[in-house]
Amino acid sequence: xxxxxxxxxxxxxxxxxxxxxxHMGLAASLGKARKVVKAVDGISFDIKKGEIFALIGESGSxxxxxxxxxMKLIEPTSGTMIFDGEDxxxxxxxxxxxxxxxxxMIFQDPYASMNPRFKIRDVLEExxxxxxxxxxxxxxxxxxxxxxEEVKITPPEEFMTRFPHMLSGGQRQRVATARTxxxxxxxxxxxxxxxxxxxxxxxxILHMMKDVQRDxxxxxxxxxxxxxxxxYFADRIAVMYLGRIVEMGPAxxxxxxxxxxxxxxxxxxxxxxxxxxxxxIKELPISGEIPSPANIPAGCRFHxxxxxxxxxxxxxxxxxxxxxxxxxxxACRRWKEx
Amino acid sequence: MNLKDFLAxxxxxxxxxxRDKAGxxxxxxxxxxxxxxxxxxxxVPFKEVNSKWRDINYWEDNSSGAPPAxxxxxxxxxxxxxxxxxxxxxxxxxxxxxxxxxYEFDYSYRYDQPPLDVIFRAEGWGTFPILVxxxxxxxxxxxxxxYVAEGLDGDDLRVTLANDSKSAAYQFLAVNAxxxxxxxxxxxxxxxxxxxxxxxxxxxxxxxVALTGKYKFIVQTMVMSEDVRIDNAHFxxxxxxxxxxxxxxxxRDLFSGLLAGLKWALLxxxxxxxxxxxxxxxxxIISAYFGGAIDSTMNFIYELFVSxxxxxxxxVISAVFKPSIWFIIAALVVFSWTGPVKTVRSMAMxxxxxxxxxxxxxxxxxxxxxxxxxxxxxxxxYSFASMALSVPGAILYExxxxxxxxxxxxxxTWGQILHDALSSxxxxxxxxxxxxxxxxxIAIMGMSFAFIGSAMDKILHPKLRTR
Numbered sequence: 129x130x131x132x133x134x135x136x137x138x139x140x141x142x143x144x145x146x147x148x149x150x151h152m153g154l155a156a157s158l159g160k161a162r163k164v165v166k167a168v169d170g171i172s173f174d175i176k177k178g179e180i181f182a183l184i185g186e187s188g189s190x191x192x193x194x195x196x197x198x199m200k201l202i203e204p205t206s207g208t209m210i211f212d213g214e215d216x217x218x219x220x221x222x223x224x225x226x227x228x229x230x231x232x233m234i235f236q237d238p239y240a241s242m243n244p245r246f247k248i249r250d251v252l253e254e255x256x257x258x259x260x261x262x263x264x265x266x267x268x269x270x271x272x273x274x275x276x277e278e279v280k281i282t283p284p285e286e287f288m289t290r291f292p293h294m295l296s297g298g299q300r301q302r303v304a305t306a307r308t309x310x311x312x313x314x315x316x317x318x319x320x321x322x323x324x325x326x327x328x329x330x331x332x333i334l335h336m337m338k339d340v341q342r343d344x345x346x347x348x349x350x351x352x353x354x355x356x357x358x359x360y361f362a363d364r365i366a367v368m369y370l371g372r373i374v375e376m377g378p379a380x381x382x383x384x385x386x387x388x389x390x391x392x393x394x395x396x397x398x399x400x401x402x403x404x405x406x407x408x409i410k411e412l413p414i415s416g417e418i419p420s421p422a423n424i425p426a427g428c429r430f431h432x433x434x435x436x437x438x439x440x441x442x443x444x445x446x447x448x449x450x451x452x453x454x455x456x457x458x459a460c461r462r463w464k465e466x
Numbered sequence: 467m468n469l470k471d472f473l474a475x476x477x478x479x480x481x482x483x484x485r486d487k488a489g490x491x492x493x494x495x496x497x498x499x500x501x502x503x504x505x506x507x508x509x510v511p512f513k514e515v516n517s518k519w520r521d522i523n524y525w526e527d528n529s530s531g532a533p534p535a536x537x538x539x540x541x542x543x544x545x546x547x548x549x550x551x552x553x554x555x556x557x558x559x560x561x562x563x564x565x566x567x568x569y570e571f572d573y574s575y576r577y578d579q580p581p582l583d584v585i586f587r588a589e590g591w592g593t594f595p596i597l598v599x600x601x602x603x604x605x606x607x608x609x610x611x612x613y614v615a616e617g618l619d620g621d622d623l624r625v626t627l628a629n630d631s632k633s634a635a636y637q638f639l640a641v642n643a644x645x646x647x648x649x650x651x652x653x654x655x656x657x658x659x660x661x662x663x664x665x666x667x668x669x670x671x672x673x674x675v676a677l678t679g680k681y682k683f684i685v686q687t688m689v690m691s692e693d694v695r696i697d698n699a700h701f702x703x704x705x706x707x708x709x710x711x712x713x714x715x716x717x718r719d720l721f722s723g724l725l726a727g728l729k730w731a732l733l734x735x736x737x738x739x740x741x742x743x744x745x746x747x748x749x750x751i752i753s754a755y756f757g758g759a760i761d762s763t764m765n766f767i768y769e770l771f772v773s774x775x776x777x778x779x780x781x782v783i784s785a786v787f788k789p790s791i792w793f794i795i796a797a798l799v800v801f802s803w804t805g806p807v808k809t810v811r812s813m814a815m816x817x818x819x820x821x822x823x824x825x826x827x828x829x830x831x832x833x834x835x836x837x838x839x840x841x842x843x844x845x846x847x848y849s850f851a852s853m854a855l856s857v858p859g860a861i862l863y864e865x866x867x868x869x870x871x872x873x874x875x876x877x878x879t880w881g882q883i884l885h886d887a888l889s890s891x892x893x894x895x896x897x898x899x900x901x902x903x904x905x906x907x908i909a910i911m912g913m914s915f916a917f918i919g920s921a922m923d924k925i926l927h928p929k930l931r932t933r
Contacts, residue, residue, distance in 0.1 A: 199828050228830035240821035243840055254839075255829045307829070 138315060138347050139175040139198065144168060144207035146193050165422045167193040169371035170207070172449075175315070180341065180348040182362035182379070184355060184394070188418045190371040195319045195351045199233050200224060212314065229259055232308035236320040238300035242292040248303055249288040252276070255311050275306040278343070280336055298329035302336060309340065315347040322357060334361050355398050359383045364455070367391045370429045371421055373449065377456035387458040389434050389466060390414070428461070436466045482925045489921025495914035503729045511709060515722040519878045525717040527585045532708035534899050538577075546581040546663075548708035549573070551683065552700035564690050571683040571701050575603075578676050580663035583628035583704040586685060590618040592694035597686045598625055600662060603679025608662070610634045623696070628659055635661045639671055647671035712899035714883075715890050724903055726878040730791065731911050734864045734879075735857035738798045743853045745803040750810025751841050755818055755833065768807050776801040777866060784872035791874040794867060798860050805859075806852040810845055817841050847922075854919030858912030865908050880904040 146168040168190045175181040185191045196202045198209070200216065208217045216227055235241035242251050252272040256263075263271070269288075276284035279302040292300055301321055308316055321337065322330040334357060341348060352358050358365055359379050366376040367390065375388040386392045393414040414433045419425055428446055431437040441461065449457040460466075483489055507513065518524035528548060535547040554569040586598055597612040610631035615623055635658035640648055651671060663681075664674035683701050687694075711721040753764040783789065783797055817823065818841070826836055867873055868881025869888070883904040887893070892900040 201824060201827060225830055228828070233825070233828040235821050235825055237821050241825045243822045243826075245843055254826065254831070258830045258832075258835065304825075307825075311829075 140210040182358040185368035189368040232313040486921035488917040492914040492917025512722040528717040534712040544577040545579040546705035548705040586625040588699035601682040643671040644668040738860035739856040742803040746806040754814035851922035857915035
């Protein structure tokens, strides 16, 4: 699975870690050792060109932090990131600018991701002026119109003079997508792009994103907590728990034949809108909240909530990802028994 | 943002603003003040007040320490008001080679107490005789004073009738008053003004009765050569009440001084608050945006400035450097930029965490772009309110420094008028018109900005709304 064997790999992440050290007063820091929050604790994955790669997990699993690391909005503690054959783990300002043109992000909250004082035109022109894209106002307008048409905002000229608050959530997310597309990126990081949008328009937005992906040959890193959209949308899925990937593989395999008890629990938790089943509250095999990333359990980090955990799980070192064929990987030592 | 949006925003703001009564009062005062500054050249009684405030000669024809003219309304005995007569009727009577030039000045006298003095003033060229006389309402003409001006070259011609017409007045008195009364008088103790403006009767020396009506002051001169010229001939009737706000003991017209000080008060207020709020807002944003060690260092510097006592330092600076007004403004800026820092910093911390800031960073926006394009525009409304609120402080500080006699000596400020009043004992001598108006002006100007500022604050900072 290394990049040499597979030239199609666009982004290769290896053993990436992000540990936060919380700020402490002088007096407090004298007494005790600082608690390190291990938001991302050593993850590795590849994203192939033209693929939609979904990162799934509960809140606090580190999936958004991973997205920010990929976006280079925060610096990793350790590990490497190779994008398009180039090591981008720590790059200079000049290269970062070039990287930003290639990798763009769609944020979760379409209501907050645009400056309320900017008109749609200004929102879309900002990337052009940041990256000093040649062209006068008319040329920029052309590019903006094209980007808006790409995301099915019609008529674009009419929307350009509006403010974000005059748009619906779906329209805003389309505009946010247009903003990322205007620079012709290679990869988009979409951080729960539909979680704050009305259910009725979610599918449309995902359709639009998929159309755009097909038209422009984009690669997506799709971050979500919602398995149902991930199955529909993604080619491959990685499940994160407490800063680690616990299972990874083709979307259908993960959903249909989950191996890790955490993945199973996530799938069981999806409500099924079928007649007769609506009122049934499922009995979840796991309980409790995700532990604090500042205090990660020893052994397998899932053992505190795992119904199958044995003493072995608590004492032996954490299991690594294991490939069982077909690109399906998991990190559970009891997968055969359960 | 184009003009249309700006106007729409402005009209929204206005519709909210005008619901705040205090804000409207403040705005009205400010508008009046600005109009007063614009029309200062028209309304100011002494046109050269700005350049001649400290020139004793400029003020020598004015009354000294006179209360405002309107105090007549509250006293039973009306006092003559200081008036300038500067529109003479000019007449030239041609003779052979010699002509007689005649200036007539009308003065309508309707008071109980005669003026303190009547002064003739002109600029003259050449050598000529001059005769000053008065025609009274009762038809009597008194030749008050005559002399020969010699070899003038644009020099001032000045006749103060209170001194120069003593002998003429004595003679007039001697003709009319009873002999018994005249025994007490000589030509030195006689009061020409009282005689000139009283009815001619035997008792006029002891119990003068004011003769009201139309007086005519006549100046005649004989023009014997081509180079004789008289320009700018005018009379000043020096009353014991004067002007809209009276005069100080230096004979300066206080209304003119107050008007001259208004623009400096506004200038000091505006410039100081504008620069210092701008600096403070930028400082707060930068401190919040960068955070960490930069934030801590900037906070430390901020604390240093905040804990410095402004007034004592200003006083020392002013005493040592004898500063100009610009230096004082600069010094005020140095100490007052701290005003908005804390609020702006906390607001900017909040804005910094907004998703659209992160989105801008993800797009590749640099830190200055984020600060100036994304953060600053959101803080502009607050900045305006903060500017309005910091104007009174600046005005007061300048007044305090000036009050101590340490202000810029080339301009007129309210603080300096107060300083002069204090050092001349105006308070002890009851010259309230010298102390109250400048003090009041400072208070009102400060108040108007405080009103405007708090109204803006309420609108732009909705958390402060009491509604």
